[in-house]
Every structure is written in C-alpha cells, then in structure tokens.
Amino acid sequence: MIEFRKVSKSYGANIGVKGISITIDDGEFVFLVGPSGAGKTTFVKLFLKMVDADRGHIFYKGYDVTKLPPRLVPQHRRSLGIVFQDFSLLPKKTVYENIAFAMEIVQKAPRTIRRMVPQALDLVGLTKEADKLPNELSIGEQQRVAIARSIINNPDVLIADEPTGNLDPETGWEIMRLLEQINRRGTTVLMVTHSREIVNAMNKRVVAIKNGRIVRDEKGGLYHPEEDDDPVPRPKEGALSLQ
C-alpha cells in the first residue's frame, strides 16, 4: 500500500504538488492525469525519492519514504520498476544487455540473470531482438525493452511516466496490454498519461491533478478534457524573436 499524507513540494516559486493525500492499494492500476505542469512527474519523483518533500509523509511497506536515510534509498527503489521519459536505453548495449544491466547492478547472480532475461524478453515479445542494439528497434519496441527492464527485478510497483507518449495509437495499445498483463500478475501499476482514448478504454482508477492538487479520484473513471489544457502549444505573445 502506498499512502501520501498531505505531501507538498515546490521548486522555489514553482509549485510541484500541494497537500496531496491519496492511498493506493496493492495490485491496483491507477492513471495519473492532468495538464502539463500539474505536478504528475513531481508526484512520481517524490515516491521514488528523486526529490524530497517539503512537508507531509509518504508511507510504503511500513516506512516513511520522506524520512528514508540515503543509504536505504537504493533498497527502496529496488522494489519499484520505472519506465520514464528521460530514462531510456543505453545505446551501446544490446537489448539483452540493457535488461541484464538492471540485474547486474543490483548484484544478481549470473545464473539468475541468464534465466530471467529470456523470460522477460518473452513476456514483451522480443525474444528474436535480443542481440539488436536499441537504434535497430522501433520506438514501440524500445519502450517494450524499457518495460522488460523495469520488471526484471520483480518490482511490487511499476511506475510509468507517459510510456505511450511518442507512440502511434496501435503501438500504444500494445504497451497497454503489456502493462495490464503485468498488473494481473499482482504488480501495482501507476501510469501517468495524457491519452484520453487509453484512459476511457481501460476502465481503471483515475486520479486527476491540477496545479499540484488532486481534483478528482474516481474508480473506473473517464478522461475529462476540461481538466487538461490545450494540447497544442501556442507561442506566447512577444515570445518570438527574430533571427
């Protein structure tokens, strides 16, 4: 169980999140939606302890993440799988090596690595691509490798920040089927998304954040366009410069 209790985090004058309280049960599938700059990534980073909360508590597995001493942070992260926008694959390592790497750095035995990596590749349907380099794969395939890597150490929670962000709809659905399959194995899934189609089709819990606050939390919820901003960015007036 994950519990946020009145958690706030700001970056100087910018508000990240403000007084957020929420409980997520084991095995749940939660969509985190909201306009750009709402605080979704901040929410996720707080849980990963990539940023520190200014106020509040985050309870998980019986400890308070906000009070976790640095030496216990690695242990905390090992129970979490992460698929992140800025957390891509290593370009010089093969698909197999990229996944094995995540096991090597938590010092899993070579035998375990040789047994587990093919299983993960099989799960994401990339057994044949094991020896390819990331740039020889499509974006969707790369994302599947990233997902394979994120679950290779059997995390209790999978955190995906816009995993379908730059994918065409069909590939996006492939990713969603994969995440649902992972969720059915008992892994809690927390997914940040801007996709109305996906949220509406999946019939999961939807948590909407706006200006750092939770404005809606609904089981089997839908995507509310009025909670999101204009997806087409408009140039600010006077922001254009010549040359």
Place this chain on the structure above:
Amino acid sequence: MSFAYAVKQAFSQIGRNRIMTAASLASIIAILLVLGVFFIVVVNVNNMAEGVKKDFDQIQVYLEDNVDPAQLDVLQTAIGGIPGVAGTTYLTKDEALEQWKEKWGENADLLDRMDTNPLPNSIIIEVADLNEATSIVAAVEPMVGVERINYSQDTVDKLLSVTRTVQLVSLVIILFLIFISIMVVSNTIKLTVVAREKEIAIMRYVGATNWFIRGPFLLEGVIIGLIAAAISSALVGVLYHYFVGRWGVEFLLLVSSSFVDEWFLTENLLIIFAALGISIGACGSIISMRKFLER
C-alpha cells in the same frame, strides 16, 4: 563479484578514455617529479642538520702543519684548562681521513681519487656545556699553532634556521602540488563520469548503491595514481642516481655530509608516491562523483 566488476569497469573506462588518462598521467607524473625534487631536498637537508647537531658538542681546532709534539703538548694543556672543556683528543690528518672514509661509506672511493690528503691535523675539544662554546672558541683562537677553528655558533644557528625554512617551504609546496594533482585527477574522472551520466542515472533509478556506482571510478583514480607513482619514483630514482654520481664529491666537501643513500631514498619515494597516488586518485574521483550522487 562486485569487486571484480569494479576492476573490469575501471580498466574498460581507462581503455575508453586513453587520451584523457594519458594526459592526467602526464600531469601527475610531472607534479610528482617536482614533488620528488623537494622530497630529496628535504631529506638531505634533514640528514645534514642531523650531522650538524651531532657535531655540536665538539669543537675542531685545525692546527698549522709545522706544530711539533712539544707545542702540541702545550696547546692541549692550555685548552684543557679552559672552563667548560671536558677533554681533548689529538686527531692526525690520516686518522681524520679514515674517519671521513667511514662517514662517507659507499662513496669513500671518491676520496681515493685525490692525490694528497687535504685534511689538517687537529685537536677535538669535547664541550661540557654548549653555552660556553663561544667563549672556548674565543680563548683558543689566539693560541700559537692554531690555524682555524671549525666551530661557529652562528653557522650552526643559521644552518638550523635555514633547515627549518627549507622544510616549511617544501611542505607548503608539496601540499600545494598534492592539491593540484587531486584537481587534475578529479577533472579527468569528471569527464568519464559525464560520458557515463546516463548509465549512472539508470543505475540510481534501478537501485544501485552509491558505492557500487562509485567503485569503478574510485578504482580508476587509484590505478591512474599508482601508475603515475611507479613511473615517477623510477624517474626520480634514476635522476638522483645520476646527480649523486656527478655532484657527490662536491657536496661532500661543501657541507661535509654525504647524500642520502639512493636505494633507501628511491624505496621510500616509491612508498610515499604510492600512498600519495592512491589518495590523490581516490580524492579526485570522490570529488568528481560528489555532485552526481547527491540524490
């Protein structure tokens, strides 16, 4: 297994950054060479100062060549009567040469190359109270048959103060150079860290411990430091050997103290440089990693 991993990573990083590694090796070697020179100076100055202090309680009275045994008797009695004198010994020029040979040890054969014995006969005065040394010198100086007195409180004081200054200045310079080399290593490693930033980010996200991430970089620094230490102690050893061979006699005649033994010095230099190399490398890599491991 984790240590083997770190070693493997460290060498592969060094292999990948050959030019940067070579550049930082060169700068650390250059710094260690300068450091080695100061080290040699300090060690020799210390050695000399020790010798001077040992000679402190003795006043050596050089005699004119024409002093006969009767005159000598008179002199010794007169000197023995001066307050503060504990005793006197007569030292012939041949005995003096023997003493020098003993003192020079290995370098004694340098003396054999001289045709005549350049040393005079002398009387050695044992001083009972160092405070009276100056008045003893003053009393002995005007006596008949005395050529020169080899004792000067002034010289001793000056020498000791020069020694202290040299030691202090060298220490400051040595510390400064150590600081510079730490910066050099940390910059090299910073480059390899930046090149591997993505890998490090992934490691942190997945839950690698800081030590697991730091290990290879730490080892990289230590390896660079050790290689630099080995090369520069060998270089300094060879240079010192050449220097002692070339200037040993002059030095001996000048300050009546021989150079510190080459092997002894090189051995110690190797130990000191290795320790320095390890700490420079380790500090350098810790400094360069600090920022990346803050979170």
